[in-house]
Amino acid sequence: MLNNATILVTGGTGSFGHKFVAMTLEKYSPKKLIVFSRDEMKQWEMAKLYQGDDRLRFFIGDVRDKDRLYRALDGVDFVVHAAATKIVPTAEYNPFESVKTNINGAMNLIDAAIDKGVKRVVVLSTDKASSPINLYGATKLAADKLFVAGNAYSGGYQTAFSVVRYGNVMGSRGSVIPFFMSIRDRGVLPITDPRMTRFMISLEQAVELVWHTFDDMVGGEIYVKKIPSVRMTDLARVVAPEAEQEIIGIRPGEKLHEQMIGAEDSHFTYEYPEYFKILPNLNGWGRCKKRIKSGQRVPEGFVYSSDNNSVWMADAELRAWIESNFNDAGAV
Template sequence: MLENSSILVTGGTGSFGNSFVPMTLNRYNPRKIIILSRDEMKQWEMAKKFQGDPRVRFFIGDVRDRDRLYRALDGVDYVVHAAATKIVPTAEYNPFECVKTNIHGAMNLIDACIDKGVKRVVALSTDKASSPINLYGATKLASDKLFVAGNSYSGEHGTSFSVVRYGNVMGSRGSVIPFFMSIRDTGVLPITDPRMTRFMISLEQGVELVWHAMQDMVGGEIYVKKIPSMRVPEIASVIAPEARQETVGIRPGEKLHEQMIGIEDAPFTYEYDEHYKILPSINDWNSSKERIKNGKPVAEDFVYSSDSNKEWMTPEALSAWIEANRSHIGAI
């Protein structure tokens, strides 16, 4: 599907884009990948990695700017929407800006993709969109709903929209692993709550989930990858076994455990070998055989949360992952 195609990635200079672009170039050899983002310095740094590759293009723009999106989407076949205001405390203190990017930006992109005849769009979501307690999660829940509903009015244009949702991305900029690694020499690691758990997914797994969604989607599905959990104090112990762990309290808007599927979504959720799929509650799409395929319905009280997860990452597995990825942890 992606071979010889034109792909646009919004927010493409972030952690996801820095993995998606080289992996997709190697796997599918698309005709063109366009990176749309508003930070020219990040584009400058990223462009160095692909110098001389005519398949990679860079486009300064913002999802808040509807007209710029229309220009960027000329001739584009597929879109991956990764642009977001996503730091929880930043969103709490700058709510208007978060809404402009995460909600208004989603609306702009949906309209532009339909009008420009884009074939398929996959939007990146977050565990925080499931039963949200912070503004970031609330805006991403709204964004998810917008992308799902976008399938209702794409009409004869035929643009399809779906969403992928995953939790803590291991080693990404701003996440807990590079943070702990950066301060381990102090001998003290701050733990917000010793009971805290997090899902653990690699950037490579995140990219593969987007590929799968792009191939499998009919429109309106939310894909949730099956991934292991880990307790935050265990993560700290792997990174700095000699350091003292100091409980500092949960930050504004922070959850004790990550949740990717809530009990309210259980009636519309189906299980597959490597992922779950939440189908839309609108338009009877949750009973669509074309969308369900070979999925099995989950239990009516099903919840997919990091504390009740069946799969757990061992300290040995995390240590091996850190050793294998040490050179670029926190760099992207």
């Protein structure tokens, strides 16, 4: 599907964007792959990695700017929407800015994608959008609903929107593993709560889920990757076995456990070997056979959260991932 297509990635200079570009250029032969982001220095540094590859383009712009999106999406077939304001404490203290990017930016992209005839849009969401307690999660829940409803909003146009939802991306900027690695030599690692658990997914798995969504989607589905959980105390112990773990308390807007599917979603959630699919309770789409395909409906009241997960990362698996992705200095 992505061969000989023009693809645009918003927020394309972030951790996901870097991995998506590298993996997509290696596996597929797109006509053009456009990196859309607002940081010129990050684009400059990224461009140096791909000198001589004429498939790659860089476009300075912000999803808050609808006019710029209209120009960027001219001739684009597929969009991956990764741009977001996503650090939980930052969003709590800068709520207006989070709304402008995560909600207003979503509305801008929906309008621009429909008007420019984009075929399919896959949106990156987060576990924090399920039963949100913080502003980041609330804005992403709103964005998810906007993109799902965008399939009705597009009317007779061809544009389809779907969402992928997953947990903490291992090794991404601002995530816990790089943070722990950067301070492990101090002998003390901060733990917000000894009971805390989190979902973990690799960047490679995140990219593969997006690829699968492009192939499988009809429009309006939320794809939830089956991924393992980890206890923060176990993660800290693997990163720095000799370090003391200092309990510092939960930060503003932080959950004890993360959730990706709530009980309220169970009526329209279907299970597949490697993921779940939440169908929209809209226009009868929740019972649409083209969207359900081979899925089996989950039991009523089903909840998929990091503390009730059936799959947990073993110490050896965590250690192997860290050893293959970080050097001795703690850098990726």
